[in-house]
Every structure is written in structure tokens, then in C-alpha cells.
Amino acid sequence: MSTEKQTHGFQAEVSRLLHLMIHSLYSNREIFLRELVSNASDACDKLRFQSLDNPALIGEGAEPAITLTIDKEAGTLTVADNGIGMDESDVVDNLGTIARSGTEKFLAQLSGDQKKDAQLIGQFGVGFYSAFIVADKVTVETRKAGSDKASGVRWESDGQGEFTVEGIERLQPGTAVILHLRDDARDFLDPFKIRQVINQYSDHVAFPINLLTPAEGDAEESSETLNSATALWQRPRQEVSDEEYQSFYKHISHDFQDALSWSHNKVEGALEYTSLLYLPARAPFDLYHRDANRGLKLYVQRVFIMDDAEQFLPQYLRFVKGVIDAPDLPLNVSRELLQDYGPVQKIRAALTKRVLQMLKKLSNDEEQYKAFWSQFGQVLKEGIGEDADNREAIAALLRFASTHEEEGVTRLDAYLERKPAEQESIYYLLADTPSAALNSPHLEVFRKKGIEVLLLSDPVDEWMVSYLDSYKDVKLVNAARGELDLDEAAGEAESDNPLVARLKDSLAEQVESVRATRRLVDSPSCLVLAEDQLGPQMRRMLEAAGQPVPENKPVLEVNLDHDLLKALGTVDDGERFNDLAALLLDQAMLAEGQLPKDPAATARRMHQMLVSAVNN
Numbered sequence: 001m002s003t004e005k006q007t008h009g010f011q012a013e014v015s016r017l018l019h020l021m022i023h024s025l026y027s028n029r030e031i032f033l034r035e036l037v038s039n040a041s042d043a044c045d046k047l048r049f050q051s052l053d054n055p056a057l058i059g060e061g062a063e064p065a066i067t068l069t070i071d072k073e074a075g076t077l078t079v080a081d082n083g084i085g086m087d088e089s090d091v092v093d094n095l096g097t098i099a100r101s102g103t104e105k106f107l108a109q110l111s112g113d114q115k116k117d118a119q120l121i122g123q124f125g126v127g128f129y130s131a132f133i134v135a136d137k138v139t140v141e142t143r144k145a146g147s148d149k150a151s152g153v154r155w156e157s158d159g160q161g162e163f164t165v166e167g168i169e170r171l172q173p174g175t176a177v178i179l180h181l182r183d184d185a186r187d188f189l190d191p192f193k194i195r196q197v198i199n200q201y202s203d204h205v206a207f208p209i210n211l212l213t214p215a216e217g218d219a220e221e222s223s224e225t226l227n228s229a230t231a232l233w234q235r236p237r238q239e240v241s242d243e244e245y246q247s248f249y250k251h252i253s254h255d256f257q258d259a260l261s262w263s264h265n266k267v268e269g270a271l272e273y274t275s276l277l278y279l280p281a282r283a284p285f286d287l288y289h290r291d292a293n294r295g296l297k298l299y300v301q302r303v304f305i306m307d308d309a310e311q312f313l314p315q316y317l318r319f320v321k322g323v324i325d326a327p328d329l330p331l332n333v334s335r336e337l338l339q340d341y342g343p344v345q346k347i348r349a350a351l352t353k354r355v356l357q358m359l360k361k362l363s364n365d366e367e368q369y370k371a372f373w374s375q376f377g378q379v380l381k382e383g384i385g386e387d388a389d390n391r392e393a394i395a396a397l398l399r400f401a402s403t404h405e406e407e408g409v410t411r412l413d414a415y416l417e418r419k420p421a422e423q424e425s426i427y428y429l430l431a432d433t434p435s436a437a438l439n440s441p442h443l444e445v446f447r448k449k450g451i452e453v454l455l456l457s458d459p460v461d462e463w464m465v466s467y468l469d470s471y472k473d474v475k476l477v478n479a480a481r482g483e484l485d486l487d488e489a490a491g492e493a494e495s496d497n498p499l500v501a502r503l504k505d506s507l508a509e510q511v512e513s514v515r516a517t518r519r520l521v522d523s524p525s526c527l528v529l530a531e532d533q534l535g536p537q538m539r540r541m542l543e544a545a546g547q548p549v550p551e552n553k554p555v556l557e558v559n560l561d562h563d564l565l566k567a568l569g570t571v572d573d574g575e576r577f578n579d580l581a582a583l584l585l586d587q588a589m590l591a592e593g594q595l596p597k598d599p600a601a602t603a604r605r606m607h608q609m610l611v612s613a614v615n616n
């Protein structure tokens, strides 16, 4: 342990975050107290957990507690705990860096617009650094539980880019965060204000939060406990107010916004557990990062066991926050053990059903559900592939753009209600964007017949529908694949058409086949994939992942009733015919949002066409 004072620079991201945070969170200043109290409570949780194996860690009579001390003269507010504490390397790692992937990208999104940035930073979670919203200097004194009193550490910074670390003597293990309040934050020296903020944000913290006010004038030193200090999830539902649920949500999630909804249940019987699950209103910035926090906080008989207990919910529900308290699990349960532990599988299956029910209930309110869907819809779609047992329930929660829903979105059930009885399938079309889908030549015949087509343009959609063969026993059919049986007589009779045969010859290298179609009304041609071929979205996904992708040639379908095709039939010059045939294929690719195989050749052919059109 070095005793000399050492100066360190903050990681560049921390400096930027500090700067932005101080400016954009000014109007939410009091959140710093919630964040520091949350950290103190986590530290007490961790110590209690470690002391299961090593009871000596908790000193005699030292019940875990959080102490707030106001010192008006010094202008400081101190948030202290007798939790796990930190050693020197913990301090340098935890209070000087942000070890979350995607941080740089996240910071790049911040615009300087206070309101927008405040929201974004809320999604990110500011934790300890929020101390600098109210303090122009922060001192942390800490000692790791189990180490001796000479192993204390003092960390200090004005939040301007550097911090110092030095060894100190500290009598008690645990951490004290001393805030030297800015002049405009001196209202946090008022016990009344502290009481109000703790009441609002931290009443449910499961350890006592004591407020110490030193003697002043006639008043003697005093100490009072500000919170009820019972585990909120252990209280009966009807005794917990909505405000309490919301503030508990913010405590465990570090979100600034209210949750969309929650579900609190005590399950009795052979397998007892209590769960409190929340649906957040906004996606965290790192929802798609593999190492992002996810899952629930696990407690056993109110003793905190672990964060991110991902075994209790499937991946695709990783946005759900909450706690689970399973009193029958062994206290020394580890992640590895959880994985193969029978009761955990049962709890997971039940919690999954519960979340899907919450979503179903939420979807009764279209407005609210829209908000949810825009944030988490893409993640929920992963469930179609991942969770065969609940596939139908998840499918009912999906939302799609549709040819029959001009602005909004539709559900599979609404599609089925609108569908004429004789229509045997649910049709969908995959495209890169909603507008590409709407303009696709594949829709022409569906429009003409008034048949509804769902428009899928999320990158995950192709993968997802590959797992969704049917919904309520109605098959899902890709409108751009294979031969459509919309009009049985179509196509077949014309298969030996001489123009089709010439096109086949001319394009033999590029296409699998050419055939006449009734699929098209206004367009001359379009591409169709065989039933078993990969679509362009899947292709790109596989290519991006470095996987080998089989070459597949599309089928070109042509509309023999189209003027262009009629004219093409009269072209005798072989070279000119080949150029026109190639253009017919290229424009079909463009309509799909794909680039022609040889863009330069396409440009040359178009150039020739334009010149001859202008000269005519």
C-alpha cells in the first residue's frame, strides 16, 4: 500500500461524462443522493453476502447501516456505510473509469441540448459520478472489510480531469463519500430537505438510513432513522403505494424515468418465491451489448446474493428489471449451480409466462404498448426463435406495418379478423425499409386483389419469420417467394412462351430461371426467391458475421402483359435484346433494394438507352 499521495487522470470518457452531466442534470440535482445511497446499500448487501462464508467480516454489533451527516460549518454532506469498502486498486478502477462497452459511442450521441442529454444520461446511469452535480470537491475515505486499519484509502477530486489517491488510517471498514457542496447546492445542508429526498427516493432501502445533525446553537446533536428499512418486496402488495414501487424501481435499475408497469407476486407451495418484475419505459443504451447487465437481482431470505442473475429469465426478456427472493435456494448458491438447479428452471418458466402476461395486459392500452414496442420490440422478436414453448404468446405481442394500416401498426390477430374466410394464408413481405416494402412490385397483385400484406423491415425479421411457420394454424407465406397460388391458372399456360425462352437463354448466367407471372400489374419484372433460398437480409447478417453464404440465383418473373415486354418481343437484334434483358433484370434488383451485379455495365446500358431515347 502506497502512503504517498498519487495523482491519476480520469479516463477520457469519465471527464466527458462529468462535464456533460453537471450541465444537463442540474435540474434533477437531488438524484445524486439516490445514487450514493444505492451504492451504499449495494455495499452493505455485498458485505452481508460475503460474511455468510466469513462471519468475522461483520464486526460485533455492527449492523449494516447508512449514515448521512450534515456539517453546516464545513459545508459538507457525508454519505457513509459500513459495507464492503474498497482497497486501493478497487478505488482506482471504480472511481476513475467507466468499464462498460459502448460508452464512447454513447457519449458521441450527446448533443449539448440539455433536455435531450439529460434523458440520454438517464439511460446510461451516472452512479457515483453524480456526486459532482452538487459538489465541487468529493473526498472518499474507504477501507475494505477484512483488511486492517492501516489499509484505508483516501480518494479526492474536483471533477476536473484528475483525482488523487493516498493511504490513510481508518478505524472502521466501509466507505464515506464526503461532498463539499457547491454554493448553489447548500440546500442539501438542511435536514428537512434531506428527509424529503430520502423519503421520495430511498424509503424502501432495506438498511436503516440515519441522519446525524451535529449540535448547533441550542440544538443538541441528533440522530434519526429516515426510512422504513424493510425489504419492499416482502411487504404485502396492497400496502405498497405506486410511488414506492416506482422509487424502488429507480433504486434497482438506476433509471431516471418511471417504469411502465410492474408485477409483484408471492408464490407459495412446494417452491416458494417472491418476484417483483418491472417493465422499463426506455431501453438502456447498451441493450444490444453482450456484456450488458441483465436479469434480476437475486436474494435468498432477503440476503442479496447476486446482480444480473440471468438464469431466471430468457435472453429476449433481458430488459426486465426486478428482484427475486427464493428462500429455499441454498445461501451459497453460485451462478454455475443456478444453471443446473431444477427449481431455477421452474421459476424461470413461471417468470417468463408472467412477463408475457404483463405484456399482454399492457397491450390492451395501444398507446402504452406502442411506447414499449418502439423500445423493446426488436428484442422481443428474438423470442420467436429462442422460446418455442411460448412462441404463440410472443407472436400475439408482435406488431407489424401493413398494407391495410396506413400509419399505425397491426397485430396478427387483427390480420386474422380482417382476413376473408377463403384466404388460407397470412402474407408478409420482407424489405430493407418500410417504404421499399410499400413500393415493391411484389405487392401489385395483392393490391389488385385487396389482400393484406404485412411489411417487415427490421433486420431481424427474416430470421424471425423463419421460426414462425404459422399463427393460430394459419400459415405465414412470404409474398415474394416461390410460386404464388393466388390465381391457380396463372403462369403455367405461358411457360413455353417464346419470349420467356429467349430471356432464359440471354440471362442463363445470372438467373435460375425466367417465368411469366400474374404477380405483377404495373411493373415489367421482379425477382422471386425459391422457397429454400436465403433472402437478402439473412445473407447480409451471415456475411457480416463472417459466415460462408451459398451463391443463389433468383428467378426472374416477367409480366407479359406489360408494354415493355410486348415491345421486347419484337426486338430482333441479338445484342440489343441482351442489353434490354440485362436491364430488365437490373431494375428488378433495384426494386428489391439490391445493387445490380455489375453496376458499371448497368450504367453503360442505361446511358445508351437514354441517348437513343433523347435522339428519337
Ligand SMILES: Nc1ncnc2c1ncn2[C@@H]1O[C@H](COP(=O)(O)OP(=O)(O)OP(=O)(O)O)[C@@H](O)[C@H]1O
Pocket (backbone or CB within 6 Å): 039, 040, 043, 081, 083, 084, 085, 086, 094, 095, 124, 125, 126, 127, 128, 129, 175, 254
Ligand atoms: N459506497 C461504496 N462502497 C463500496 N464500493 C462502492 C461504493 N460506491 C461505489 N462503489 C464501487 O464503485 C463502482 C462504481 O460505482 P458507480 O455508482 O459509478 O457505478 P455502478 O454502481 O457500478 O453502476 P450503476 O450505478 O450504473 O449501476 C461500484 O460498482 C462499486 O464497486
